[in-house]
């Protein structure tokens with residue numbers, strides 16, 4: 001594990017009340033994977049990131065980086081970590097990418113030539129070489145975000161933290177961002193990102209970290225998380241005519257049948273093993289369309305964010 005967070009808590013005392021932003025949070029970030037840190041506004045993501053980056057002192061908790069406990073000195077983590085905060089705020093908009101690379105490389109102890117070389121390499125990798133001398137404010141929002149990532153990667157850190165990397169990006173730019181993150185992960189860069197865009201998280205993430213009111217709801221692989229929520233096999237079926245009572249009773253011996261609209265039904269198998277039997281029965285009816293429905297990360301997050309569906313039964317696992 002590259003990063004381990006153990007029993008992290010942080011409260012803020014405001015004039016009106018005490019706000020518990022992070023509440024006994026523990027999780028692990030595996031090396032070379034993309035972890036999506038999810039939770040509604042105010043869930044405690046930024047506060048957790050700030051504690052990891054030593055930008056605030058938690059009330060309690062421990063941070064381990066490369067299996068070493070960080071106490072007062074976070075240098076081992078900070079030296080190996082690139083960070084892009086929301087809205088690409090870590091770059092100078094009046095400078096060009098090359099000038100930004102020289103500055104941010106300098107901050108990381110690189111000489112100008114090395115910073116330039118590393119920066120050009122990154123631009124080439126992300127197909128932005130032609131923009132090396134264009135001032136940042138003349139670039140599209142998506143390009144600005146990529147340059148911000150290049151600056152964060154200028155000293156080749158092995159850990160990259162991205163706060164809302166797709167904020168304000170159009171569909172094409174989001175796709176480019178997906179590719180970039182996948183390229184970086186394939187080069188063993190460990191990525192921790194926050195996002196409210198669950199379709200994006202579902203595309204790029206290997207790992208999911210879900211928090212609610214500062215507490216852990218789920219931590220584990222995306223595939224396991226989705227598999228748990230897709231144990232049922234659901235079909236949406238449209239027939240030429242509404243089902244007769246007899247036809248409906250026939251299907252109901254092996255599935256739950258719910259009328260969605262006019263001639264369209266949701267058919268949920270009681271047992272996945274009866275799929276062949278169901279398809280045979282459906283084939284005897286006058287079908288117009290049939291689709292299988294799978295639950296998405298959006299459904300998972302929706303489920304857990306509802307009051308009552310809590311983490312009680314799962315600190316490191318999940319149950320649907």
Ligand SMILES: Nc1ncnc2c1ncn2[C@@H]1O[C@H](COP(=O)(O)OP(=O)(O)OP(=O)(O)O)[C@@H](O)[C@H]1O
Pocket residue numbers: 012013014019020021039040041042043044045046047048
């Ligand atoms: N400096 C502070 N003083 C007082 N309260 C704070 C402070 N920083 C954060 N909070 C509160 O702590 C809680 C968690 O905030 P945090 O910014 O960590 O959430 P978040 O998950 O990052 O939200 P978002 O998705 O909106 O960025 C919120 O209730 C927030 O108002």
